[in-house]
Amino acid sequence: MFPYLDAPKPLAFAHRGGAATGDENTAEAFERAVKLGFRYVETDVHATSDGVPVVFHDDTLTRLTGQAGRVADLRWADLATLRINGAAAIPRLDETLDAWPEIRFNIDVKADNGAAPAVEAIRRAGAADRVLLASFSDARLARLRTLAGPAVATSLGMRSVTLLRLSSLARLPLRLPPTAVAAQVPVRHAGLTVVDRRFVAHCHRLGLQVHVWTVDDPAEMERLLELGVDGIMTDDLPALRAVYESRGHWPGNGA
Template sequence: MVQKIGHRGAKGHLAENTLESFQTALDLGVDAVELDVHVCASGELVVFHDFTVDRMTNGTGEVHKLTLTELKTLQVAGQFSIPTLVEVLDFIDRKCWVNVELKGHGTAQPATALLEQYVREKGWLYDDFVVSSFQKEELEKVCASNPEINLGVLTQASVEQALEWGMQLSAKAIHPHFSLLTEENCKEAVQKGFKVFTWTVNHQEDIHRLQEYDINGIISDFPDRL
């Protein structure tokens, strides 16, 4: 069964990466949610996709140059707030697993420490998380720090490169853009021991085609279409 993964919550229905969007994803019966993290100026991990706040909020500036207090004064899509990763994990509370994408530089160490804390103190399991990134160096830091954390190699360019990096990093999964997938390279990934989680698939014809492939999950803005 191909798993339903909500992209930034349920981005097609509600403002991305907000608690309300994650609630919508849970209401739609997702197996997992995908989210993005940056380290802000005061050191906290915040759940936000872009490197600047300009597109999604009523503010301007780079996420890593703004403190959490400053970020919390901003409105996402006119009515929501930017959550921390702690707030999102406490909100999800193991109702599904979580794909944490390391977006900004320097996210590996604080993300690793936080996930370790949730496993150690809050009853979460390492299987409740996949940490993904396009940035090999961030994944390498996670791997070196704690090899128990499941890694996912993101790619928009090459399944072959993702498989190569995956082997080097002992990753659990590859996360290719759906346009890169063929029946053959999906089989190759499985034969090499990887799970395949593909993104961002919103159109019904693409969903139906990919559901025929040997993949594990589809990341969609509209998880109710899966």
């Protein structure tokens, strides 16, 4: 039903464009991922004080730019002047979607004020069929689903993932939102295993793909693929490509 997932599995996701290189969520990072052959990019969105959706992970600028300030408190004009190594530090979501029309973006909306601007940018770019909306917050995801409508794929929030894991252990059915197409989960959380063979099989019975984040160890990638996961998100793009190539999966993402 959702063109976003219409690609050979397992999918290969460039997490934040490939954060292991040193930069993340920048045009340069995305271009490196694309040139390496990735066709799925995981990214993050905040909104500025004047409602511009920007591609950025943290609430504040400090870690990535060395500048003070919260993204939500600043105007786009303020962020547009920031540079890292001479290049623009923070892209706009609409410009990012327009720049790579062949790429499918997994968009984690990090704050409530980013929901409406992100959906509007997707709509303006005509990108509904090549994005998946994600969030840790179930309430934010519910808002995103209402705004985006039935054509945009979504994943599950933390509460829903917890219920999904419990239902896999108890072998119980679980009602899912109609646009939820994937459980995007870590291997473990709070010391507990999330992804095992039973969890993967249960998700598949419910019609969900399983995408695992953030995996940089080749041995762990191999183990997860043996469990039957449908996609892996990584910061180490060459490592994931090498594992996929060794198993005959590359390009395993529609490239």
